[in-house]
Amino acid sequence: MDSQELSEYIEFLDVEKGLAQNTLEAYKRDLGEFEDFCISREIQSLNNVTRNDLNGFILWLHDEKLSPSSVIRKIASLRGFFKWLCANEYIKTNPALTIEQPKIPKRLPKVVSVHEIEEILNQDLSKIQSVILELLYGCGLRVSELVNLKVTDINIKAKYLECTGKGSKERIVPIGKKAIAALKKYLPKRTFTVNKFHIETARLLIDEDGRELTRQDIYNFISEQGKKIHKHISPHTLRHSFATHLIENGADLRVVQELLGHSDVSTTQLYTHISKKRLKEVYFAINN
Numbered sequence: 001m002d003s004q005e006l007s008e009y010i011e012f013l014d015v016e017k018g019l020a021q022n023t024l025e026a027y028k029r030d031l032g033e034f035e036d037f038c039i040s041r042e043i044q045s046l047n048n049v050t051r052n053d054l055n056g057f058i059l060w061l062h063d064e065k066l067s068p069s070s071v072i073r074k075i076a077s078l079r080g081f082f083k084w085l086c087a088n089e090y091i092k093t094n095p096a097l098t099i100e101q102p103k104i105p106k107r108l109p110k111v112v113s114v115h116e117i118e119e120i121l122n123q124d125l126s127k128i129q130s131v132i133l134e135l136l137y138g139c140g141l142r143v144s145e146l147v148n149l150k151v152t153d154i155n156i157k158a159k160y161l162e163c164t165g166k167g168s169k170e171r172i173v174p175i176g177k178k179a180i181a182a183l184k185k186y187l188p189k190r191t192f193t194v195n196k197f198h199i200e201t202a203r204l205l206i207d208e209d210g211r212e213l214t215r216q217d218i219y220n221f222i223s224e225q226g227k228k229i230h231k232h233i234s235p236h237t238l239r240h241s242f243a244t245h246l247i248e249n250g251a252d253l254r255v256v257q258e259l260l261g262h263s264d265v266s267t268t269q270l271y272t273h274i275s276k277k278r279l280k281e282v283y284f285a286i287n288n
Helices: 003-015 021-040 051-063 068-087 114-121 127-138 143-147 177-197 215-228 235-248 253-260 265-271 276-286
Strands: 160-164 170-174
Touching: 003 021, 003 068, 021 051, 021 068, 051 068, 114 127, 114 215, 114 235, 127 143, 127 177, 127 215, 127 235, 143 215, 143 235, 170 253, 215 235, 235 253, 253 265
Parallel strands: none
Antiparallel strands: 160 170
16 A cells, blocks of 8 residues: 555645644544555555455454544545545545445533532642633633644733634634633743743743643643542533533523634534523524
């Protein structure tokens, strides 16, 4: 199996589709696994891949005890890759054409209560920890949006921030009083650190040694906070909770959709952990 076509496909996804770096890495991993599978079966060319080979790969994925969502994503990666190969005449026929894409069961997201949020926020937190929590919960940011946030993206005077979400979509998010207070305490500390270590970085979040915080840093910190309320939580749990608490307090579903950066309101409906009756009331109220 030629790696050149795989590299060209990833470049196509990057340049022409404009996919995020994390998404590109997922495609590389998924298709890299398929490449290893082909090597194990001594399949030398993509033109030699058959529907039976693809079925064998899918069975192997299930044998690996992967989650349904992981299997579905990997199948989608294969379907997209072979469609591109056929369209660009690298292969004569598309063996993935008749593979059905299984539907992932929709699950209501995990949330934490307002009381539990307050319990976390009322701890003895460092300045940067307060900022992390306030921007994840108070603004509903994704972890990738948070770690890529620049100082210049924040307008404290106007009380809003600009962030770049999925698909490189930019949006404006209001900043609440508590988040502004946390930022005002943290920013002088950040300036001191930047000057101390002579750092040239636009990133908002840097630790005391001047190192830019990573997604994993944020995940680890939030996971530790979850232990204090005896729950397994992630940064996305705080985003779910942000949406849930807004709608439970009567916020317009379309407004929450804009704040979260969702392209489809149905995604916002899934993120909100409220009764179906309440969802219907809000949805039909804004569409009549």
